[in-house]
Amino acid sequence: MSDQIRIVVAGAERQVDAGATAADLFADDPTVIAARIGGDLVDLARALRDGDKVEPVEISSDDGRAILRHSTAHVLAQAVQELFGDAKLGIGPPVENGFYYDFDVAEPFTPEDLKHLEKQMQRIIKERQQFVRRPVSDDEARAELADEPYKLELIGLKGGAGDAEGASVEVGAGELTIYDNVRRGGEVAWKDLCRGPHLPTTKNIPAFKLMRVAGAYWRGSEKNPQLQRIYGTAWESKEAQQEYLDRLAEAERRDHRKLGTELDLFSFPEEIGSGLAVFHPKGGVLRKEMEDYSRRRHEDAGYEFVYTPHITKANLFEISGHLDWYAEGMYPPMHMDEERDADGNVRKAGQDYYLKPMNCPFHILIYRSRGRSYRELPLRMFEFGSVYRYEKSGVVHGLTRVRGMTQDDAHIFTTAERMREELADLLIFVLDLLKDYGLDDFYLELSTKNPDKYVGEDEVWDRATDTLREVATASGLELVPDPGGAAFYGPKISVQAKDAIGRTWQMSTIQLDFNLPELFELEYTAADGSRQRPIMIHRALFGSIERFVGVLTEHYAGAFPPWLSPVQVVGIPIADDHVPHLDQVAAKLREHGVRVEVDTSDDRMQKKIRTAQKQKVPYMLLAGDDDVSKGAVSFRYRDGSQKNGVPVDDAVAEIVDAVRRRVQI
RNA sequence: GCCCGAAUAGCUCAGCUGGUCAGAGCAACCGCCUUGUAAGCGGUAGGUCGUCGGUUCGAAUCCGACUUCGGGCUCCA
Secondary structure (H helix, E strand, C coil): CCCEEEEEECCEEEEEECCCEHHHHCCCCCCEEEEEECCEEECCCCECCCCCEEEEEECCCHHHHHHHHHHHHHHHHHHHHHHCCCCEECCCCEECCEEEEEEECCCCCCHHHHHHHHHHHHHHHHCCCEEEEEEECHHHHHHHCCCCHHHHHHHHHCCCCCCCCCHHHHCCCCCEEEEEEECCCCCEEEEEECCCCCCCEHHHCCEEEEEEEEEEEHHHCCCCCEEEEEEEEEECCHHHHHHHHHHHHHHHHHCHHHHHHHCCCEECCCCCCCCCCEECHHHHHHHHHHHHHHHHHHHHCCCEECCCCCEEEHHHHHHHCHHHHCHHHCCCCEEECCEECCCCCEEECCEEEEECCCCHHHHHHHHCCCCCEHHHCCEEEEEEEEEECCCCCCCCECCCECCEEEEEEEEEEECHHHHHHHHHHHHHHHHHHHHHCCCCEEEEEEECCCCCCCCCCHHHHHHHHHHHHHHHHHCCCCEEEECCCCECCECEEEEEEECCCCCEEEEEEEEEECCHHHHCCCCEECCCCCEECCEEEEEECCCCHHHHHHHHHHHCCCCCCCCCCCCCEEEEECCHHHHHHHHHHHHHHHHCCCCEEECCCCCCHHHHHHHHHHCCCCEEEEECHHHHHHCEEEEEECCCCEEEEEEHHHHHHHHHHHHHHCCCC
């Protein structure tokens, strides 16, 4: 077999012996752990064929990391079955930043179990077990995996293509394969149904860590049994893993729930109930600044302000369809005004009142309160409207998922002709405003019709979706499709913003609605005297104010730009004698609306600095004899830098200017 | 809603297998002290150990239910 075959390696043509493997091509580069042949990822052990186009896959590439993580998941599963003989295997795919593997075990795993499993995994890795691919027939696979009920189920699904998250990692659309983990002596230590590819050996796992255990439904459905899922992470180097762990630690430091307590912004009193926040004075300042600025911008953009109640009779939500579609997400009704006679018979039927989960029906009633002319469209109604949603108990989370929240909600009623222009303006308005709050890295998501859940005519959907897509494309931002992600009543664009450490948050949504104008029979009189139906646009910019406070807190790590800082300036006297001087400076700042405090406590100057620093106050103004004699103050900024002997008027001007321009410092 | 874990002073946490175990630091309050960029010193006060029930001679500690929180799953108009 000295025949030669011709292949293309990383773009360059080469001749190799027939029977050569991808491993032979990249033997001198240990960072290559798999290959891509003609677009398919394959093991390095794969034999090459004439004409193959081969690319190396480095362990630090996206594909390489996924393979690394998938292989690490296998090692975890092997360790689990070695330590817990009766554990049945679910699936174990790579995910962003790591992997998981699901197991059916009699007893849930404990944190100590994770430690033992990590040790066992280390042993397996040290043994340098080879991942060996072996094609099998369906029947062979069934015979070999007779003890693995979940795997058998997957075999039955083969070809049904990816209806379960992660399942496609185990069984592809083509032939089935089993991966044997082979010890150096040739003994098969373990095996798993898997499509691969895998690392050459377990020794190719440079760094991994088991992170946590959690319950997870088999194949993602509530109706299925719940398995125990172990999450882990794996990286191409110890350094890369440490960086990842550092990133997690940084996210933890920024956690708005923690900062909310430390900075005295808000809390969630148990007495009120899950998912219901109260804002303390400092959080109140922050929120008020956010709201005030938003109001001003909305005024400038031609919005009119409306106010509506928090509860309503059921009838409103019967008309709107909310009780049909979303009743389980609503707080249960309050039954009012029922009267009974002495025998307990109903004498007067009561009424059900609901807390509102959305503001739109109320705004619609305002629209419908009188006849409307095309001349007054687009009609833009804005409200900071509080809504209540009965979120399932397990999903409530800080300020980002609550049961009571205030939306910066607007509804725009427009003619079909004007829709496009209105949407284009709206998108610019939304992005501009978000930028003023300090978010400036966006992409857009276009959620289109869910074929199983929608109302309205296809033709209207298509036209609206096209319009949204055109407007989104014209913005120049990246547009990510979200097929089937639309609400039943219309397509939407959502603005996704990346924060300071690269996490994305869904912020604003701009949503078209063909349903409610129909259900409420909204009309306007057109120029030709005919009655026309307006199109309705829902849009919330912050999503909810609570959530936006949470996002901004994490984005800024609590160090808000001066205009949003609850306390903008703290005056710190070197000694008590310098207090009067700082009081004068503070008075000047207050004349300009600056939120300033002078720290007259008994603490020493150093301690006062520490206190202000921990509260992330943007400006510390110190004054001692030198400053007082010169009519000056000395700045200390949050980064620890200082600027000494600044004349008071200059200092005031600097601060006032930064607040006015809403810059971060 | 489901699985797992957690709940001790305003905050962060100690308190091992039930028997001086109700503690520490910070914060608060009261004194004393005070001159240049992240903690001066001393003292005082604070908790029915999330709630309710059970086991026990005895429960912060063991068991159950509930509440709330955390991590996931599912969900997110």
